[in-house]
Structure formats: structure tokens, C-alpha cells
Amino acid sequence: xxxxIRAAYVIGxxxxxxxxxxxxxxLFLLGPLFPVLMILVFGGIGSxxxxxxxxxxxxxxxTADDFARLxxxxxxxxxxxxxxxxxxxxxxxxxxxxxxxxxxxxVRQKPPVLGVLDGSLAAPRFVGAVNADGTTLRQLRFxxxxxxxxxxxxxxxxxxxLVTLTGRSAGSLSTARALTARAGQAIxxxxxxxxxxxxxxxxxxxKSNKVIEILAAAVPVDxxxxxxxxxxxxxxxxxxxxxxTAGAAAIAIYATHxxxxxxxxxxxxxxxxxxxxxxxxxxxLLIGSAFxxxxxxxxTVREVQTLSMPVTMAQVVIFAFASAAxxxxxxxxxxxxxxxxxxxxxxxxxRAAESPEIWPHLVAIVWQALWVALILRLAARLFRRSxxxxxxxxxxxxxxxASPSSALAR
Amino acid sequence: xxxxxxxxxxxxxxxxxxxxxxDFGETRAVDGVSxxxxxxxxxxxxxxxxxGKTTMLRILLGIIDPTSGTRxxxxxxxxxxxxxxxxxxxxxxGLYPSMQCRDAIGxxxxxxxxxxxxxxxxxxxxxxxxxxxxxxxxxxxxxxxGMAQTVQLLGTxxxxxxxxxxxxxxxxxxxxxxxxxxxxxxxxxxGGATIIFSTHVIAHAExxxxxxxxxxxxxVAFEGEVDEARNRLRPIVRLKxxxxxxxxxxxxxxxxxxxxxxxxxxxxxxxPEPLLEALIEGGAGIETLAIxxxxxxxxxxxxxxxxxxxxxxxxxxxxx
Numbered sequence: 001x002x003x004x005i006r007a008a009y010v011i012g013x014x015x016x017x018x019x020x021x022x023x024x025x026x027l028f029l030l031g032p033l034f035p036v037l038m039i040l041v042f043g044g045i046g047s048x049x050x051x052x053x054x055x056x057x058x059x060x061x062x063t064a065d066d067f068a069r070l071x072x073x074x075x076x077x078x079x080x081x082x083x084x085x086x087x088x089x090x091x092x093x094x095x096x097x098x099x100x101x102x103x104x105x106x107v108r109q110k111p112p113v114l115g116v117l118d119g120s121l122a123a124p125r126f127v128g129a130v131n132a133d134g135t136t137l138r139q140l141r142f143x144x145x146x147x148x149x150x151x152x153x154x155x156x157x158x159x160x161x162l163v164t165l166t167g168r169s170a171g172s173l174s175t176a177r178a179l180t181a182r183a184g185q186a187i188x189x190x191x192x193x194x195x196x197x198x199x200x201x202x203x204x205x206x207k208s209n210k211v212i213e214i215l216a217a218a219v220p221v222d223x224x225x226x227x228x229x230x231x232x233x234x235x236x237x238x239x240x241x242x243x244x245t246a247g248a249a250a251i252a253i254y255a256t257h258x259x260x261x262x263x264x265x266x267x268x269x270x271x272x273x274x275x276x277x278x279x280x281x282x283x284x285l286l287i288g289s290a291f292x293x294x295x296x297x298x299x300t301v302r303e304v305q306t307l308s309m310p311v312t313m314a315q316v317v318i319f320a321f322a323s324a325a326x327x328x329x330x331x332x333x334x335x336x337x338x339x340x341x342x343x344x345x346x347x348x349x350x351r352a353a354e355s356p357e358i359w360p361h362l363v364a365i366v367w368q369a370l371w372v373a374l375i376l377r378l379a380a381r382l383f384r385r386s387x388x389x390x391x392x393x394x395x396x397x398x399x400x401x402a403s404p405s406s407a408l409a410r
Numbered sequence: 411x412x413x414x415x416x417x418x419x420x421x422x423x424x425x426x427x428x429x430x431x432x433d434f435g436e437t438r439a440v441d442g443v444s445x446x447x448x449x450x451x452x453x454x455x456x457x458x459x460x461x462g463k464t465t466m467l468r469i470l471l472g473i474i475d476p477t478s479g480t481r482x483x484x485x486x487x488x489x490x491x492x493x494x495x496x497x498x499x500x501x502x503x504g505l506y507p508s509m510q511c512r513d514a515i516g517x518x519x520x521x522x523x524x525x526x527x528x529x530x531x532x533x534x535x536x537x538x539x540x541x542x543x544x545x546x547x548x549x550x551x552x553x554x555x556g557m558a559q560t561v562q563l564l565g566t567x568x569x570x571x572x573x574x575x576x577x578x579x580x581x582x583x584x585x586x587x588x589x590x591x592x593x594x595x596x597x598x599x600x601g602g603a604t605i606i607f608s609t610h611v612i613a614h615a616e617x618x619x620x621x622x623x624x625x626x627x628x629x630v631a632f633e634g635e636v637d638e639a640r641n642r643l644r645p646i647v648r649l650k651x652x653x654x655x656x657x658x659x660x661x662x663x664x665x666x667x668x669x670x671x672x673x674x675x676x677x678x679x680x681x682p683e684p685l686l687e688a689l690i691e692g693g694a695g696i697e698t699l700a701i702x703x704x705x706x707x708x709x710x711x712x713x714x715x716x717x718x719x720x721x722x723x724x725x726x727x728x729x730x
Contacts (some may be wrong), residue, residue, distance in 0.1 A: 006523070007521065010517070010520045010521055014517055018506065022508075142507065206504075209504050209507065210500065210502040212506060213502065217472070217473050217493070217496075217498045217500070218491075218521035291642055384475075
């Protein structure tokens with residue numbers, strides 16, 4: 001094991017310095033900064049993202065008749081503006097102690113409630129954590145007006161909606177955390193898709209200039225793979241450090257309260273950021289080791305380019321799988337996304353945003369590390385067999401028989 | 411001398427293989443190869459292109475696994491475990507083009523366990539010793555083919571390996587560099603290293619090797635000392651007489667080739683004395699007489715057959 005780590009270090013050091021001390025690395029660093037530059041110029045993307053929340057649930061503690069009218073109004077409006085995000089109404093039985101009911105509902109988790117609408121259609125009251133001029137209140141006022149119209153067939157009367165704003169509710173927190181979860185996933189996905197794809201072509205250089213035979217004779221093939229994988233991870237982290245600094249500067253400039261204005265994740269910012277770092281590394285290592293193994297089979301740059309499209313599509317599918325589990329991390333889909341090794345880092349970062357428990361992350365990290373080792377081992381074995389011709393004779397995607405002269409010459 | 415090779419107590423052979431077989435699809439590239447390479451020897455693997463030399467060396471080094479059979483390298487069944495004590499120059503040379511020469515040599519040493527810093531220091535010394543001190547900090551891509559080959563060779567020995575495996579090391583080198591390489595091989599062997607090299611140029615093997623293996627069609631046609639191979643053939647007698655005919659003709663074997671008054675034939679089993687006696691007493695009038703020991707090339711033809719000798723090509727005798 002020590003020898004493997006030593007050999008991997010030698011390979012990784014060469015790859016890292018060869019990449020980082022090349023002119024093209026500057027372009028690599030600058031490239032992703034262009035979108036950040038666009039944000040700086042045009043601004044506001046972050047704030048738009050935060051306003052487009054998931055559909056908030058409003059608990060309606062009114063009589064069955066009032067609720068029915070509200071629901072009818074909701075159905076009419078939702079039908080007229082199909083596809084537009086609308087508040088969801090959920091009726092709860094009014095109770096004698098309205099304040100106690102409000103408090104209970106505002107901390108309820110399943111499903112989390114953004115606010116409580118009670119009183120009656122004639123004198124409605126709203127308590128919740130919403131923006132005073134936001135979409136949720138505008139929709140509520142409009143629905144109440146529509147419900148009153150249906151009742152009177154005349155100009156709506158009654159008292160205006162009495163609004164009491166609270167700092168936080170389970171619904172607002174849930175919405176914010178879902179946003180953080182999606183943002184975390186999107187960042188992980190973007191970084192992984194940007195950076196892991198490079199691993200497809202990592203062995204092309206060694207194969208084309210015949211260095212691979214020197215490496216294969218001197219160190220275990222596993223060490224070559226581990227070295228290359230970690231060298232690229234280190235290079236990616238270096239890039240991320242640069243980009244993150246630029247990104248933080250953009251947030252500090254455009255968000256009113258800087259980084260602190262972002263919705264807080266369930267595990268808290270420090271742990272969340274550590275987990276983002278760890279899960280990026282794990283997702284990079286998991287997807288990267290698979291890419292390295294697939295790319296090692298390719299003989300030419302053209303083959304790598306051909307492979308990159310299906311590989312990117314596979315990444316998108318994995319991301320879609322993981323993002324489907326946002327907001328339902330304990331559901332079958334959520335657990336499946338967390339258990340499937342390639343989607344696990346994405347699913348787990350979403351969980352970190354939504355759920356405060358730490359132990360599932362420890363389990364997930366060990367689980368993902370095991371899969372990294374397993375995929376690397378398989379990739380190295382496949383490489384020995386199909387490229388070095390040390391074993392069964394067929395390439396896994398080709399049906400042409402290998403010949404002694406073709407071994408390593410590719 | 412940079413290295414002090416140590417031979418494990420009781421160990422005789424640096425490399426031992428037993429019945430190695432390697433199949434690629436329907437093709438058997440290596441067919442039951444058994445070799446023993448003594449510690450400290452220079453060992454040549456001779457054979458035409460496609461005979462299986464490179465595949466056999468790759469198996470020895472653990473780059474590929476055999477279909478069947480066993481190999482033992484410096485006392486280890488798994489060649490990769492002996493990697494730190496082995497230097498390997500592959501047939502297809504490979505270096506990172508953007509690396510500086512001293513870094514390339516240092517990197518090759520580091521792969522075999524030598525600290526990078528020490529490897530760079532040694533690279534400076536080795537390159538200076540080969541008249542390349544002006545090139546130490548130049549990238550590999552700036553070198554000529556011959557220089558790049560020298561750099562790779564230096565990378566092969568920078569960590570003072572106990573076993574040096576060279577696959578067609580002379581190919582692509584001019585006569586001067588071939589001479590330098592021969593000298594380097596001898597120096598390493600004198601320092602205690604075991605050298606195995608493959609070649610299809612018999613002259614190199616004849617000059618350098620104590621032992622050889624002749625490989626044809628993946629099989630070992632001969633394995634032993636160079637003298638042993640040459641001794642398989644009778645010495646050749648080249649005789650020119652003044653007399654056209656006479657009783658001395660009875661001493662000439664029936665298989666002798668005649669060209670006027672010149673005769674070429676294998677020395678009879680009875681040796682040169684009875685032949686000389688018969689020629690003198692019979693009044694042959696010896697104008698010239700030469701008894702030549704057969705060369706390794708003649709032995710190769712006799713052992714591997716004409717077809718293998720033809721496959722070796724013209725440069726197998728004349729050097730590149």
C-alpha cells in the first residue's frame with residue numbers, strides 16, 4: 001500500500017506540475033470566470049433564483065365553506081395561468097385557540113407551512129414568513145378577492161387581508177433550504193461536469209508518446225490511475241479556489257448582506273461548506289475514476305471526443321436522478337439517489353441543506369470512498385486487460401481481436 | 411562506480427522463467443519459454459522481428475501476465491515487487507516532450523524509488539558524462555532522436571538497477587552511439603548489474619554477451635553460452651593448393667566445395683593434424699590455409715534455420 005501511494009504520488013506530482021505550470025492552465029482558470037463576470041455585469045441572478053421558490057403551502061384555518069370558495073378560486077386561477085407557480089392551499093380545522101394553532105402550524109415539518117390564513121373570507125388574517133410585497137401575499141389577496149366575487153357576484157367587499165409577518169416559518173425555512181440544496185447540487189454538478197470530463201483524455205498523452213510502457217513496467221497500474229486522478233483533483237481544487245474567491249466577491253457586491261444573505265442550510269454554513277468540499281471531491285473521484293477508466297480505453301483524441309458526449313449525457317441523468325430527491329430525502333427516491341454511488345454526493349449535499357443530522361454524511365463518505373477504490377481497481381484491471389493485452393483479448397466496446405503488435409502501440 | 415549490485419546469498423539467477431506461454435487470440439506469441447539469466451551476466455535475446463522477444467521481456471517485467479508458466483525476477487515471483495531494482499528501456503522509446511531532460515531522467519528514477527532531487531543531481535552527472543551537459547535544462551522535444559534515446563537510457567540506469575532490461579537498444583543509433591552504448595553496457599555489467607537485451611543484430615550479441623537465447627516463432631531454439639552455440643558447428647577450413655590433383659585429394663571430405671584450386675569444407679572430426687599431414691605428404695602444395703571458427707551468425711542459421719536468418723534481415727550481420 002505504501003509503495004502504491006509513493007508511486008501514485010510520483011505520477012500525480014508529474015501530472016500536476018505539467019498541467020499547472022503550462023500556459024494553457026491560465027486559460028483554464030480564466031474560462032469559468034467569464035460567467036462570473038457576466039453576473040457582475042448584469043447582476044441579480046441570485047436574487048431571482050431565491051424568489052422562484054418551490055410552491056409554498058398555506059394552511060387555511062377557515063370554515064369549510066370559505067375554504068371551498070378559496071379552493072375554487074385557486075383552481076380557476078391555476079387553470080387560467082397554467083404552469084405559473086401558485087401557493088398551495090391546505091385546510092386545517094379552526095380551533096378555539098387560533099394563536100396556538102398558528103404557532104403549531106408554523107413549525108410543522110411535513111409538509112412545512114409558509115403561513116397560516118385564518119379568520120374568514122370577510123375578515124381574513126395571515127401570519128407567516130413571506131415578503132411583504134412578495135408573490136405569495138399578492139396571490140393570496142387575489143384569491144380572496146376571487147372567492148368573495150364568487151360569493152356576491154358583485155364588487156368584492158369585506159375587510160382587507162390583515163397581514164402579520166413572522167421572521168421564519170417551517171415553510172419558509174423548507175423553501176430556503178430546498179433552494180440551498182438545489183444551489184449546492186447545481187454547483188457540484190457544474191464543477192464536476194466542467195472538471196471531470198478532462199479525465200477522459202488523461203492517458204492519451206502517455207499512450208501516444210509511449211511513456212505508458214515505462215510507467216507500467218515501473219509501478220502498478222492502480223498507482224498510475226490513482227496518481228492521475230488525484231493530480232487532476234488537486235488541479236481542480238486550485239481552480240475552484242480561484243473561482244470561489246471571484247464568486248464570493250460577486251456575492252458580496254450584489255447580495256444585500258453579502259454571503260450571509262443566502263438561505264442557511266440545515267447543518268449550518270461551516271459544516272455545509274466543508275461537506276460541499278468533501279462531496280465535490282467524492283463526486284469528482286467517483287465520476288472521474290469512471291471517466292479515467294473509460295477514457296483509458298480510447299486510443300486517439302477522436303475516440304475521446306466521441307466518448308465525451310454520451311458521458312456528459314450520463315452525468316446529466318445522474319444529476320437529474322439526484323435532484324429529483326430534493327425535498328424528499330427520506331423517500332425511496334431520496335435514499336436510492338444517496339445509495340447509488342455516482343449520484344450519492346449530489347443527493348447528500350441536498351440532504352445537508354435540508355436535514356441537520358451529520359451521521360448519514362459520515363456513512364455516505366465511507367460508502368463513496370469504497371466505490372472510488374472499487375471503480376479505480378476495475379478501471380486499472382480493464383486497462384491491463386484490454387490495453388496492455390494482459391488477459392482476455394477483446395476490448396470491451398470493440399469486437400476486433402487484439403494482436404501482440406497492437407498492444408501498447410495504441 | 412555508481413552502483414553496488416548485491417547478489418542474494420545462494421541465488422544464482424537474476425531471472426528465471428519456466429515454460430512461459432502467451433496467447434493473443436489465436437496467435438501464440440510466446441511458446442514454452444524457459445530461461446535462466448545468471449547474476450552479473452550480459453544476456454542476449456536473439457531473434458527476428460515478431461519472434462516474441464518483446465512480448466517475453468514484457469512478461470518478465472510484469473507489464474503483461476503470461477497465459478501460463480512462471481517467472482521469477484531478482485527472487486520475486488511478482489516482477490512489480492522488484493521494480494525498484496530494475497531498469498527498462500522499451501523498444502518504442504517514450505518521454506514526456508515538454509519535460510526538461512534532467513527532470514525526465516529524475517522522473518524515471520523517481521518511478522523506481524529514487525528521490526526526485528537525487529535523480530536530478532545524478533541526471534546532471536550522467537548527462538555531462540555523455541557530453542550532453544548543455545542539454546540538461548532543455549525540453550526533450552528539442553533533442554535529436556539519438557540524444558533522446560541516450561536520455562532515456564540514462565533514465566533507465568539513473569537509480570543503479572541490479573537488473574537492466576534493454577529492448578532493441580541499438581536500433582536507431584549511429585555507429586558512434588552504438589559503440590557508446592556497448593561501452594555503457596559493459597560498464598554496468600562490470601559494476602555488478604545483470605543486463606538482458608534483445609536484438610536482431612547478431613554482431614552486438616556476439617561482442618557483448620556471455621549467454622544468449624535464440625528465439626524463433628515464440629520458442630527458444632537455443633539457450634546457453636555464446637561459445638556453446640558456436641561450438642555446435644565444426645570449424646571451416648579454407649584451403650588453396652598449388653597442385654590441381656594428387657593423392658592428397660583423399661584427405662579432402664566429399665562434401666567440400668571446390669572453386670578451382672580453392673576448397674572450403676568443415677574440419678574433419680579427426681582435427682587439423684591428420685589433414686595437414688595428408689596434404690604435405692600428398693604434395694598438395696599449400697598456398698593458403700585458414701581454419702575459421704564459425705561465427706554466431708552461422709550458429710544462428712544452423713540453430714534457428716534459414717527462414718529465421720532471412721527474417722533477421724541483412725542488418726543482422728552488418729549492423730545498422
